[in-house]
Amino acid sequence: MAYLDQMLTKAKEAPNVPTGPKNAPEGQKVLIDSYDAVKIYRDSREAVPLYEIEAPHFRGEEKNLIEALMEIALNVITVEASALTVEEKRQKYFQRIIEIIEQTPELKVPVNAKEFYAKAVVQEMVGYGIIDVLTQDDQLEEIMIIGSNKPVYVYHRKYDMVKTNIMYYADSDIRNLADRIARAVNRRIDLQTPLLDARLPDGTRVNATIPPISLDGTTITLRKFKKDPLSVVDLANYGTLSYEAAAFLWMASDGIGAYPANALVAGGTASGKTTALNMLTGFVPNNERVITIEDTAELNLPLQHWIRMEVRPPSIEGTGEVSMDDLVKNSLRMRPDRIIVGEVRGAEGHTMFAAMNTGHRGVMGTVHANSAKETLVRLTSPPIDVPLSMISSLNLIIMINRIHDRRKGAIRRVTEIAEVVPSDELKMPTLQTLYQWDPIADVMRATGLPSFYLQLLSKYTGLSTDDLNQEIIKRTKILEQLGKEGKRNINDVCNVTQNYLASRRLKV
Numbered sequence: 001m002a003y004l005d006q007m008l009t010k011a012k013e014a015p016n017v018p019t020g021p022k023n024a025p026e027g028q029k030v031l032i033d034s035y036d037a038v039k040i041y042r043d044s045r046e047a048v049p050l051y052e053i054e055a056p057h058f059r060g061e062e063k064n065l066i067e068a069l070m071e072i073a074l075n076v077i078t079v080e081a082s083a084l085t086v087e088e089k090r091q092k093y094f095q096r097i098i099e100i101i102e103q104t105p106e107l108k109v110p111v112n113a114k115e116f117y118a119k120a121v122v123q124e125m126v127g128y129g130i131i132d133v134l135t136q137d138d139q140l141e142e143i144m145i146i147g148s149n150k151p152v153y154v155y156h157r158k159y160d161m162v163k164t165n166i167m168y169y170a171d172s173d174i175r176n177l178a179d180r181i182a183r184a185v186n187r188r189i190d191l192q193t194p195l196l197d198a199r200l201p202d203g204t205r206v207n208a209t210i211p212p213i214s215l216d217g218t219t220i221t222l223r224k225f226k227k228d229p230l231s232v233v234d235l236a237n238y239g240t241l242s243y244e245a246a247a248f249l250w251m252a253s254d255g256i257g258a259y260p261a262n263a264l265v266a267g268g269t270a271s272g273k274t275t276a277l278n279m280l281t282g283f284v285p286n287n288e289r290v291i292t293i294e295d296t297a298e299l300n301l302p303l304q305h306w307i308r309m310e311v312r313p314p315s316i317e318g319t320g321e322v323s324m325d326d327l328v329k330n331s332l333r334m335r336p337d338r339i340i341v342g343e344v345r346g347a348e349g350h351t352m353f354a355a356m357n358t359g360h361r362g363v364m365g366t367v368h369a370n371s372a373k374e375t376l377v378r379l380t381s382p383p384i385d386v387p388l389s390m391i392s393s394l395n396l397i398i399m400i401n402r403i404h405d406r407r408k409g410a411i412r413r414v415t416e417i418a419e420v421v422p423s424d425e426l427k428m429p430t431l432q433t434l435y436q437w438d439p440i441a442d443v444m445r446a447t448g449l450p451s452f453y454l455q456l457l458s459k460y461t462g463l464s465t466d467d468l469n470q471e472i473i474k475r476t477k478i479l480e481q482l483g484k485e486g487k488r489n490i491n492d493v494c495n496v497t498q499n500y501l502a503s504r505r506l507k508v
């Protein structure tokens with residue numbers, strides 16, 4: 001086996017001693033936080049905090065030895081991949097590689113570095129390579145590889161943008177990772193399709209680009225999947241919205257079983273739109289049939305009657321595409337109680353509004369826009385192009401923003417809940433603010449304006465607006481109580497809100 005000889009020769013040249021992380025010179029560098037194996041520093045000479053881990057930077061001979069081990073492992077390990085979870089696969093590979101090291105003394109792996117090399121090989125083969133450690137840190141939202149010989153950046157839940165001590169030294173290493181990710185989802189990234197946007201089996205959302213699209217080499221952006229999604233209680237605790245506004249949205253989402261609001265969450269990139277939509281969708285009563293349509297499936301909820309749909313990009317030959325619009329149209333033939341559209345960007349917006357106009361209620365989604373007014377403009381302009389006559393079938397716009405606060409760092413706030421008030425059929429409807437965020441006090445307040453949506457809800461439920469306001473107070477208390485008890489897990493929270501709706505249904 002020539003490859004083995006070749007690899008062994010390569011490996012023989014290796015000194016075999018792990019070098020570990022390279023620390024930046026000491027100076028104005030101050031440790032500001034540490035958890036697990038992570039250390040976070042602030043350095044007056046750096047624009048952003050530094051994130052350091054005991055991540056080995058494989059170079060030269062160390063890398064050769066790992067590659068040699070990988071070559072052998074690739075040829076001798078056979079694991080029934082589909083039957084195992086990622087974690088089981090990792091363990092299995094680890095054991096087998098230790099065995100390989102022990103059975104191949106020619107490799108000259110020092111006894112005390114056996115585990116180091118086995119771990120590195122597992123990371124390369126089953127995990128994400130040298131950024132694997134980052135994928136295990138739940139404090140990170142995003143991992144950004146911007147090219148070789150440049151640090152990997154991460155977006156930290158607490159410290160925002162942070163520079164890590166991890167670096168790729170060759171573009172081919174980044175490209176290999178991009179290729180491996182593409183293969184895992186049966187796709188390809190090459191000159192013809194230099195962009196990859198996909199969701200991995202573990203829920204991670206990946207975007208990769210290669211030259212000539214990205215001028216300085218391969219880039220990979222990973223949006224980590226939060227296994228434990230943020231619940232309405234989390235969002236209220238973080239101050240993203242008030243308990244009262246949350247209770248109002250809860251009532252609007254189920255519409256007391258009679259008149260659910262059609263609502264859109266609007267905001268900028270990574271402002272928290274999908275998370276807010278997840279919260280709204282969690283309020284949909286369990287006796288309804290929910291169909292969600294997404295580009296990459298991100299919604300994560302304990303719903304009972306739920307059909308999840310995801311678009312399919314065109315194949316390498318450019319055929320077989322199933323678009324958002326195809327899926328929205330198809331969902332109308334599936335007798336949906338609810339149609340939830342992950343992100344409205346094009347023709348699907350038009351179809352969605354046509355559905356609302358023909359009586360579908362509780363249609364919800366997100367849209368990229370910076371204000372409620374801009375949301376209406378975007379909806380009525382190309383490529384979405386909703387006719388003005390249809391636009392007032394939308395009831396609510398929930399504006400969410402990521403704001404940089406001097407003291408608190410990056411915060412996410414629902415800055416406004418606006419309702420759409422129809423005007424003349426041929427004119428743009430007006431907007432009325434129901435809840436508004438006060439940036440100075442950092443609190444959300446009800447404007448107290450008489451709500452058009454509540455009037456409609458009153459008409460359809462036979463309840464007075466006073467009754468509806470009482471209902472909001474009642475629900476506010478339920479959510480506040482959950483907050484006080486520290487019950488924040490999405491399953492527990494949905495259990496309580498669903499039980500409340502079930503008991504209400506019995507009464508009606």
Ligand SMILES: Nc1ncnc2c1ncn2[C@@H]1O[C@H](COP(=O)(O)OP(=O)(O)OP(=O)(O)O)[C@@H](O)[C@H]1O
Nearest residue numbers: 141226235238240268269270271272273274275412
């Ligand atoms: N209110 C919040 N408080 C704290 N973190 C949040 C909040 N909302 C979202 N996040 C976190 O921010 C990240 C981005 O959130 P999300 O995916 O909801 O944003 P988005 O606006 O849908 O992004 P995109 O524009 O990429 O679709 C996630 O890691 C999520 O966990």
Ligand SMILES: [Mg+2]
Nearest residue numbers: 273274343366
């Ligand atoms: Mg989103």
